[in-house]
Amino acid sequence: MKYEGLKFEKSEHIAVLTIDRPHRLNAATLEMGYIALPRILRDIQEDEDIRVLIITGAGKGFCAGADVNELPDFFKITGNLARHEKLMALGEFARLLYDLEIPVIAAVNGVAAGAGVSIALLSDIRIASENARFGLVFVARGLIPDCGATYLMPRLLGFGKSFELMYTGDLIDAREAERIGLVNKVVPHDKLMDEAKAWAKRLVQAPPLALAQIKRAIHKGILNNLEEQLYFETYAQNFLFGTEDFQEGVNSFLEKREPHWKGR
Numbered sequence: 186m187k188y189e190g191l192k193f194e195k196s197e198h199i200a201v202l203t204i205d206r207p208h209r210l211n212a213a214t215l216e217m218g219y220i221a222l223p224r225i226l227r228d229i230q231e232d233e234d235i236r237v238l239i240i241t242g243a244g245k246g247f248c249a250g251a252d253v254n255e256l257p258d259f260f261k262i263t264g265n266l267a268r269h270e271k272l273m274a275l276g277e278f279a280r281l282l283y284d285l286e287i288p289v290i291a292a293v294n295g296v297a298a299g300a301g302v303s304i305a306l307l308s309d310i311r312i313a314s315e316n317a318r319f320g321l322v323f324v325a326r327g328l329i330p331d332c333g334a335t336y337l338m339p340r341l342l343g344f345g346k347s348f349e350l351m352y353t354g355d356l357i358d359a360r361e362a363e364r365i366g367l368v369n370k371v372v373p374h375d376k377l378m379d380e381a382k383a384w385a386k387r388l389v390q391a392p393p394l395a396l397a398q399i400k401r402a403i404h405k406g407i408l409n410n411l412e413e414q415l416y417f418e419t420y421a422q423n424f425l426f427g428t429e430d431f432q433e434g435v436n437s438f439l440e441k442r443e444p445h446w447k448g449r
Contacts, residue, residue: 188221190214192243198236199385200229207244210296212252218300222278230285233448236393237385238285240304241292241378247317250299253326276300276332282307283333283404286397288388292381293317293368298356303332306341309400310384311368313359314377319367320356340407342366392430393448 190213192203202225204211213222229235242248282289282304291308298320305311305319321330321338329335330351339347346365350357359371372380388396398421406414425431429449437444 188217188225190217191221191225193225195232195235197386198234198389199239199382200232200235200237201239201241203241203243204248205243206252207242207246209252209254210246210249210298211242211244211301212246212249213300214252215255218251218276218278223281226278226281226285229287230281235287236448237288237290237388239290239292239378239381239385240308241381242294242301244295245316246295246301247291247293247297248299248301248304249296250301250322276303279303279307279333286400287393288385288396288400290381290384292377293319293359294374294377296320296356298322299330300332300334303330303334303337305367306337307333312377312381312384313362313368313371314374315359315371316374317359317362317368317371318356319362320354321351322354322356324352324354390446392434392444392446394428394430395425398425 190204190206190211192205194201194203204213204217206212206214229238288310289308291305291311293305293311293313295314295316296318297305298318299322302319302321321334323330330338335351338350342350342365349355357365357367359368362368363371370380402414402417402421405417409417430444430446433444433446
């Protein structure tokens with residue numbers, strides 16, 4: 186798949202999506218947000234060969250949010266969209282990324298600002314380079330955080346820290362992001378992709394159906410009460426009890442060998 190400003194590769198069940206506009210710190214164009222990212226994410230969802238997705242940026246930035254140079258031409262650019270694309274929610278790609286039924290790892294290599302922070306929040310695991318910086322800078326443009334940030338950040342960091350970061354738009358460095366729980370781990374810059382791929386290779390060895398149900402359960406648990414969540418866990422376990430992977434998990438344990446997951 187080839188799209189302007191994005192690079193997509195896959196190998197050994199791992200896909201790597203690189204935001205590739207280094208001259209603009211990987212600021213996203215409207216075409217990327219409205220057309221390319223939704224198409225790529227739908228393709229990934231349908232590709233059973235992909236078990237883990239890594240998202241990163243080219244050059245010194247992860248993603249500097251929307252390219253402000255395009256905002257004056259917003260209506261001219263969006264006027265050429267197809268009808269179904271015009272009816273999509275702002276940041277439709279965010280829903281598709283959130284709903285991916287595979288693990289998503291953000292390898293944050295540099296500045297993540299605006300929607301770049303949202304992309305990191307939408308990922309399941311966030312690994313940051315020591316060079317990473319995070320800032321919800323929307324307020325400096327007279328806007329609110331979008332692409333799911335107002336939904337996800339309070340659930341991850343709590344209300345107080347979310348209000349602070351959204352009200353001020355302050356940049357925080359990688360170590361502070363790790364301290365407050367925004368990222369899982371900080372590594373030296375030249376080790377970032379090695380670390381992300383090590384996580385990805387480990388997750389590739391896990392049972393895909395179980396990982397998908399874990400992801401669903403965590404997402405539903407944000408909104409469900411305990412009784413509702415117990416019912417979902419019951420549904421998920423009953424589904425998994427009927428899979429070949431469950432039988433393989435039991436047999437490999439009894440036979441004292443490594444399991445071979447098929448995703449069936």
